[in-house]
Amino acid sequence: MSGVAGLDLRVCVNPPNLEKDERYREAEKFKQEIQPEKEVNYDWVWDYACETHNHIWERYKELDNKANDIIKYLGGGVGLFTVGTIANISSQNVWLVVCAIPSFLVSLASIFFAVLALQPNPVKLPPTVESAYNYANDYKETGKATFLGQWHLVITGMDVAAKLKSDRVLVATWMFFATIGLLILPLIQAIAHFRSAL
Numbered sequence: 001m002s003g004v005a006g007l008d009l010r011v012c013v014n015p016p017n018l019e020k021d022e023r024y025r026e027a028e029k030f031k032q033e034i035q036p037e038k039e040v041n042y043d044w045v046w047d048y049a050c051e052t053h054n055h056i057w058e059r060y061k062e063l064d065n066k067a068n069d070i071i072k073y074l075g076g077g078v079g080l081f082t083v084g085t086i087a088n089i090s091s092q093n094v095w096l097v098v099c100a101i102p103s104f105l106v107s108l109a110s111i112f113f114a115v116l117a118l119q120p121n122p123v124k125l126p127p128t129v130e131s132a133y134n135y136a137n138d139y140k141e142t143g144k145a146t147f148l149g150q151w152h153l154v155i156t157g158m159d160v161a162a163k164l165k166s167d168r169v170l171v172a173t174w175m176f177f178a179t180i181g182l183l184i185l186p187l188i189q190a191i192a193h194f195r196s197a198l
Contacts, residue, residue: 015164018122018157027156035061036145046144049151056158059192063165067117070110070172074179078107092193099189110175117168124157 018024036042082104085097099118127150135150136143 015121018124018160021057021160024124024153024156024160027153031149031153034146034149036148038141041111042145045148046114046151048154049148053151053155053158056155056162060158060162060165060172063162063169064118066169067114067165067172070114070169070176071118074107074111074114074176078104078111096186096189096193100183102185103179106175106182107179110179113168113175114126114173117165117172121161121164122157123161124154126154 019028030117081100085100089097131150132147135147139146
């Protein structure tokens with residue numbers, strides 16, 4: 001199921017431990033069990049791993065930018081709206097302010113999920129240069145291919161973290177939309193107030 005309806009918001013707020021993720025555990029098992037053959041050329045697999053890593057990293061950064069934009073737009077808009085509302089509150093427009101409260105609360109929730117999206121996620125860092133050097137020495141001709149197990153673990157960990165970030169940005173985006181939609185309530189109240197004044 002795609003979209004917000006298929007998300008477990010509890011997982012978006014409290015992500016599970018990376019080591020408990022099934023895909024990550026499978027990648028860890030692959031890393032432990034990889035047995036490349038000397039006769040097989042794995043260069044194209046290495047290139048694919050590098051491209052996949054770069055793709056996920058770019059997606060990760062793009063999601064950060066989207067979360068940042070939500071925070072900027074809603075944060076600034078909510079701030080201005082709040083100051084304007086408080087400065088102009090009177091007994092004549094109190095219902096207008098009350099009708100704006102749902103939009104205000106949903107915008108805070110949207111900002112909350114966008115901030116969560118920017119939080120660091122546990123990821124497996126790429127192996128050190130020393131580790132790569134040791135692989136080359138220990139595995140000789142199959143060192144590069146054996147090292148693909150390390151790459152796969154890193155890529156899977158990043159993909160799991162990017163998925164969590166994506167879910168959080170998705171929730172924040174839909175709440176952003178709901179914030180705008182809920183602004184219809186004060187508009188309806190203002191129109192009703194204007195019509196009753198005629």
